[in-house]
Amino acid sequence: MSNASPRPLKRRSVIAAAGAALAAAPVLAACGEDEDGAKAAADADASTASGTIRLGYFGNITHAPALVGLQAEVFKDALPAEVTIEETVFNAGPSAIEALFADAIDISYIGPNPAINGWAQSGGQALHIIAGSTSGGAGLVVKPDITEVEDLRGKALATPQLGNTQDVAARYWLKDQGFETDENGGGDVSVTPVDNAEVAAAFDDGTVEAAWAVEPRYSQLILKNGAVEFLNERELWEGGEFVTTHIIVSKTFLDAQPALVKAFIEAHVAALDYIEANPEEAQTASNDRIEALTDKRLDDDVIAAAFANLSFTADPLAASLQGSKDHAVEVGLLDDVDLKGIYALDALNQVLADRGETEVSAGDLA
Structure with a gap:
């Protein structure tokens, strides 16, 4: 480190990394304490914050606010001088959830389905979502000879991981089209887990003929591997x-360090402003950070296309989280769970109000 879906679940493979830590996790706070922690963060004077924030994120363009915040030193400039960040980089959401439950990180950028997993597995006692970060950047790309929905029948379709956000989206959409799938790659369309780093090779060698991919793989497959955009997932959501x-933040950290939480939210919003x-500078900073973490750099046209397919926002888009949960339940990858209370947006809304900006809402999940 340096300064600077889910089920309460049927398949252990979906949450194997998080399972042991979740099982051992204590009940961290009662509902009244949760509300007190969120209100304390909103009321805190972030300028007085001091200490260390143990931050998790992925070396992926969908985590660009983190990449930019660290690489362009936006976080350093926005945070009080007495605050330092310790970074932990993850490759998958379950690992970040495991780290949060093991008290190895305090705050993390993460996808929606791992957050739902953590909430469900801990009975709503372990974490809160405190801000949005990134929207969009996923969808279905196919071989050029697939031109109609029915052409997918009998084909292999890659998703990054069983039960992850894109896997749920793919299975739900396929079901809506009348196709059957199962968790073992059977059914009318063979939904096949393929690691993001390997999906281009699988597409090239014909192992799969389609992929429900996320940026930057989505743009890479189109620009470098001859894929054709079949469906941008934005088309499936209200307002795109x-x-x-x-x-997300651990409830323990939110209760114990409200000023640090608010200070980080201010720094995150500063990173969104910078992007x-x-x-162009944000794309370069993101690519520089990715190269530093992976020894690989995205081609300029790929990162430009990826940024164009993403939007960066502090709004957590709560309605879509509810939708993702409902979709996971519908395709049999998640036992139903009540997400009411998962958001703690008090501090974010105070930061936005202080800037004269419109507050965001948790909607029915408040």
């Missing part, structure tokens, strides 16, 4: 917006 990445005001 759905949560891809948001920020909006300096899109």
Whole structure:
């Protein structure tokens, strides 16, 4: 480190990394304490914050606010001098959830379905979503000879991981089209888990003929591997917006360090401002960070296309989280869980109000 879906679940493979830590996790707070922690963060003077924030994120363009915040030193400039960040980089959501439950991180950028998993497995006692980060950037790409929905029958379709956000989206859409799938790759369309790093090779060698991919693989497959966009997932959501990445905090940290939580939210919003005001510099900073983490750099045209397919927002897009949960339940990858209370947006809304900006809402999940 340096300064700077889910089920309460039927298949252990979906949450294997998080399972042991979740099982051992204590009940961290009662509902009244949760409300007190969220209100304390909203009322806190972030300028007085001091200490260390142990931050999790992925080395992926969908986590661009984190990449930019660290690489362009936006976080450093926005945070009080007495605050430091310790980074932990993850490759998958379950690992981040495991780390949060093991008290190895305090705050993390993460996708919607891992957050739902953590909430469900802990009975709503372990985490809160405190801000949105990224929307969009996913959908279905196919071989050029697939031109109609029926052409997918009998084909293999890659998703990054069983039960992850894109896997749920793919299975729900396929079901809506009348196709049957199962968790073992059977059915009318063989939904096949393929790691993001390997999906281009699988597409090239014919192992799969389609992929429900997320940026930057979505744009890479189109620009470098001859794929054709069949469906941008934005078309499936009201207003074209759905949560891809948001920020979670451990309840323990929220209760114990409200000023640090608010200070980080201010820094996160500053990173969003930087991306909006300096899109080309933000792309470069993101790519620089990815290269530092992976020793690989995205081609300029790929990262530009990925940024164009993403939007960055503090709004957590709560309605789409509810939708993702409902879709996971519908396709049999999640036992139903009540998400009411998962959001703690008090501090974010105070930051937005102080900036003269419109507050965001948790909607029915407040």
